[in-house]
Amino acid sequence: DQQVKQNSPSLSVQEGRISILNCDYTNSMFDYFLWYKKYPAEGPTFLISISSIKDKNEDGRFTVFLNKSAKHLSLHIVPSQPGDSAVYFCAASAYDKIIFGKGTRLHILP
Amino acid sequence: DVKVTQSSRYLVKRTGEKVFLECVQDMDHENMFWYRQDPGLGLRLIYFSYDVKMKEKGDIPEGYSVSREKKERFSLILESASTNQTSMYLCASSLLLGRVKDSPLHFGNGTRLTVT
Numbered sequence: 001d002q003q004v005k006q007n008s009p010s011l012s013v014q015e016g017r018i019s020i021l022n023c024d025y026t027n028s029m030f031d032y033f034l035w036y037k038k039y040p041a042e043g044p045t046f047l048i049s050i051s052s053i054k055d056k057n058e059d060g061r062f063t064v065f066l067n068k069s070a071k072h073l074s075l076h077i078v079p080s081q082p083g084d085s086a087v088y089f090c091a092a093s094a095y096d097k098i099i100f101g102k103g104t105r106l107h108i109l110p
Numbered sequence: 111d112v113k114v115t116q117s118s119r120y121l122v123k124r125t126g127e128k129v130f131l132e133c134v135q136d137m138d139h140e141n142m143f144w145y146r147q148d149p150g151l152g153l154r155l156i157y158f159s160y161d162v163k164m165k166e167k168g169d170i171p172e173g174y175s176v177s178r179e180k181k182e183r184f185s186l187i188l189e190s191a192s193t194n195q196t197s198m199y200l201c202a203s204s205l206l207l208g209r210v211k212d213s214p215l216h217f218g219n220g221t222r223l224t225v226t
Contacts, residue, residue, distance in 0.1 A: 009150075034214060043114070043200055043217030044153070089153060097168075098215065100145075102152035 006101035019077040023090030030092040114218035129188040133201030142184035
């Protein structure tokens with residue numbers, strides 16, 4: 001029973017274009033959402049987050065959008081760069097627990 | 111910068127062996143976590159600890175135990191390794207429990223364990 005779903009295992013985007021990674025969740029008690037980025041042979045690194053009381057948070061090239069009524073969030077990367085090629089994990093938090101999605105592998109094409 | 115260090119990058123063990131995975135963090139964080147990452151399954155929480163000698167089960171604790179004798183060190187123990195425990199194991203730490211917005215997880219680089 002997945003509480004955090006990333007339905008696209010992989011995504012390919014041309015360099016310079018916008019990358020949009022999607023995430024759905026089922027638990028209404030989640031109050032904080034995070035995105036982590038993972039390169040091969042490294043641990044995940046925190047990228048950006050958003051509180052459930054907001055609908056948008058922006059940090060440089062990265063923007064996270066939250067649609068609470070749809071229980072959906074998305075990460076936008078613009079413009080996409082070669083170094084953005086990685087696995088992206090969506091995560092959601094309620095109380096003491098952080099639940100991760102299965103991840104989406106993003107390939108930035110030259 | 112927070113540094114979370116896992117003692118081994120790669121480990122190969124035999125079925126039935128007792129396996130210790132060690133993790134050390136250098137930022138005086140209260141909370142430490144063990145996750146495993148498997149293809150198609152994402153990151154799953156095994157155990158976490160919010161204080162010395164305290165531990166809480168995560169989503170998949172079966173076959174594992176943990177030890178936290180000192181604040182900076184959190185060990186994951188496979189009492190009798192099995193082939194289905196072949197995985198990438200990730201340790202993480204955070205400053206505050208229940209305050210995710212102030213204290214996101216910081217991960218180590220992982221230990222890839224193969225059980226044959």
